[in-house]
Amino acid sequence: MESNIILPPKTMDITRVVSALFLILPIAILPLGCRQDESKIRIGVSIPRTTAPTYTLMREKMIELEKKEKHNVEIIWNGVKDQGSKKNHIALEKRRIEEMFNLDIKALVLKPLDPKLAYAIVHEAKNRNPPVPVISLDQMITGVSTYGHIAINEISLGEQAAQYLINQISGKGKVLVLEGPIGIPSLRNISIGVYNVLNTYKQIHIHNRASPLNEQSASSTTDQVLRDYAKNIQAILAVDSCLAVGAIQAVQLHGMTDLILTIGVGASQAACQLVIEGQHDAEVDLQPAERGEEAFKAAMNAIEQKPFDFDQQLQNGGIMTKVKFASSRIITKSNYTLVKEMWPDLFKNRNGVR
Template structure:
């Protein structure tokens, strides 16, 4: 009976301690459904673990993100999760958190400096490579291709572009005729694509480094009457993009799991605060005589 009571007290103590944890989540933008889903996953996990999650929307503004994180530091939060607007610009914020002895976790996009205890992201290079191989296959290794780039300076834009360009480099018949930034934004994707179509009317495929830009590009392609002639591949698999694929307007999108990213970021934050370590399980393999 005493052992049972002791276990109950320990469980209550753990949850009481968890309830005192205050974690900041600084998101690059909540104007993109991908990051809304990431926030939802983080919030649900915070609710499950009994920790307080404080969310800030940087509105794609590095200066605002720095200010938001400085506010987190002033509040003496236990840990800060950052989805950087810009991988270079965020370094100052990470270093300020380091100086205040507040641990930092990055999610989806990395920081190019400062001390980060954990980074949670998809393999963006592999995703870009996947898009490149798909386009090369659909074009039978020949054609003119456009790449719509995300926010310059983000690790996601850099890595997706690297994977894509690495893949198409294996096909001498494929030419990258234009590469322009549209800042992961749907409206900019539309405008940039309109301009590219004027300069290059003989485009065969478009790779957009996220779905927002892809959806904007599709509107421009529709207006030009070329929807049935141009392959469009996006990245993220947000709801609007999946619907566009189902309608036959978008050829494909590379699926990520933003909800899972948000969940995992908070889970690892809690784990680190509770144990000062982060547990990364590796699958086991059974070896036996055949």
Template sequence: MGGRMAGWKRFLGVFLLGSLLLTAGCPERGENQSVARQVKIAVSLADMQRDGNQIIKQVMDGRKKQEQVDITWLDAKNKAAEQQKQLQQLAGQGIRAVILQPVDPAAAPGMVRQLARNNIKVVALESLPPNTPVDAYVASDHQRAGELQARFVEEALKQAAGGGPGPGATAGGPSGGGAQGQGGQSAGQDQGQGGQSPGQGRQVSPVVPPGLQLPARRPLNVMILAGDPRDSAARIIASAAREALKGNPRVQVVAEVDQPGNDPSTVSPAVQRALAKLNNQIDVILAADSHLIVPAVEVLKAAGLNNRVLTVGVGASKEVSRALVAGEHDGEVDNRPDLLGQYALDAAVGLAKTGHWQYDTRVTSGDYSIPARIVPVRLISQANSFLLQERWGKELERKSGGGQDQGGGSPGGDQGQGDQGGQQGGDQGGDQVQGDQQGGQANQAGQTGGSQQKPRTTLRITTRDGKTVEVQIQGEVKKIESVEGARPGARQMPFQAGGGGGGGGGGGT
């Protein structure tokens, strides 16, 4: 009996020990199973430092746990050879799908074939490799982007003719302080703050609408920065803008310049040559990429022309968004990198797990019909720039409201810089320079009494022959009407002032 009891005890002990070991091992097995269920994908970006790509990375990293996906990030640093080398190293790593944003679309077909031989699915992002059977294509609506650029110009023309608020109008109307006579974006912004106390600093204010920046002559002269001719996205954007403007007799494309490799360093000399050739009579610059519009704006600022040349880009990068909010740039087509990241990840995960994905259209690439998903784009101007502030947050607000850092927080610091810009634009003649000097005196008066008495508005009127006249008025201007020649039935140009502060300095042309 005792022997049998001892046997039972030994059996029970072994059973309990085994149960404990099995129980302790379960979490580890579950964790291993979870890791085993993860699929591996790679994302090869042309340049990780680009603002849009940073948004794409943020979106994808935020979903990888939910999607049970392991993402390998590859940064080609804008070098096609480096991108090819990185993709070659993916062989044997268990990668099931690659999201490919090619540095050089012309070199991409060979990269895609190499990945296909390793049984890796390929999602082309933004640029479609020519005549190549990729498994998916995710891109913003390039055709619509070019059309929206042309629409911006056409709406500005309607506004100039008194036909509507135009693309850059804001709810409060343009700022006072004589901005209408200058027709400049940043000038109106700086002047509108002249009556504030220095402690408030410079705020983002309504700017002169694009229509009031256009010259009286027609047709307008348009320059297109077309980007890399090998890049299908850039080609489509530039072509769509050109075709949309072609049927408008009030507009003519006078220069279209390529930028191989989308290299911004090629932009400045191109814009300078065009300005010299046309005696500074460039009225609009359109760019297929935000990074191309930045050096163009810098050239215009240096020449004192930024206040009378409309600029419109595509991409809404952080730097360009700052310029737009600050009034140095007029319009951007936002290609929605947040949605590009969502849709590209959907495609890669679907192809990696099931071999299929939810596309909504097809595009042609040579001999192949490619499943695709096209991201809607949107036109951004000063009026709806808050849409970009949602993306870039307080950093964008600090940049646009940073007047306190320059000139000791005094509005006069910004206005004085505007006067220098006005003097640089010497093609307006001696009367214009004299007007700028008068504007500087008006600034001082506005700063001295603006916070203690009623706001004072300085109206600067520039005639077509280049003469400038300034009139200073106590109080805020509610409405201004210009009647050409005082002829019966002549067209009137209404101007709603949004409460301009004291002083009329600020650069103009």
């Protein structure tokens, strides 16, 4: 029997929650008319949208680990924006987490909608009896101590992509960097990492462009740069996979696929398909499943009152927060089978897959 509960869309008391789950989610484990199973160890996970590809992969990994766990573990999921855009999501997030508390969760994994407004959630978690440890995910909760924080080292992603590029073009040439739109901190951090590496090579000449986060804009921007510089571009680095896919469309239009190195960050399904087909050189894979594994491990360690396994401590207002960085890797034509678990549809009709 499936052991995951997804909170229903409306705020309810415990009796109504149990009844609604039985009616609309027959796979839910709380039996109708029975008290909560106090032997269960419940972990709450609240993220903006459970259907987003990254968090779908994280969720799948956490469910897999939940089933393997020797203890009677149950994960309660909350995708704040899963019900659409007509709601006050900040208020809904708080209400749904209160429902999790009432279901007696022992730990909370939280990617807040607004890290500056999530203080109240952490405060309430600390005031529970017993307190509920909070593990923040991807966005650090501003100015409040948590059990720990699991994050992507975005600057490192940019450095990893840039170093691959440098190695492939022997540290010299003209490089187009597609930075994405202004105002997205994660993409800005990736760009910082890119320039940390590229700026140390005197024979690298950088042409950088901001582009809206869609394939069409990236294609148009790349096409214009190739025209402006008479196709004299040796490599293109895009800070997001969708920008890489758009750039590749322009490269193909100019017949330059074999002449221009392309690398993106994110390893989306579309980008990985181009790698497999030999139309794209490389993607930095953020390994969301591994991030889900780290979140599950952290929650179990918190419940067992073990110390948080962290890589470093980062300043968070007036406090220091312990941070665990997720791993990443480069995906190329030579190792693309590494994404088979992440994107199985890409391998369904392939014969002789490496």
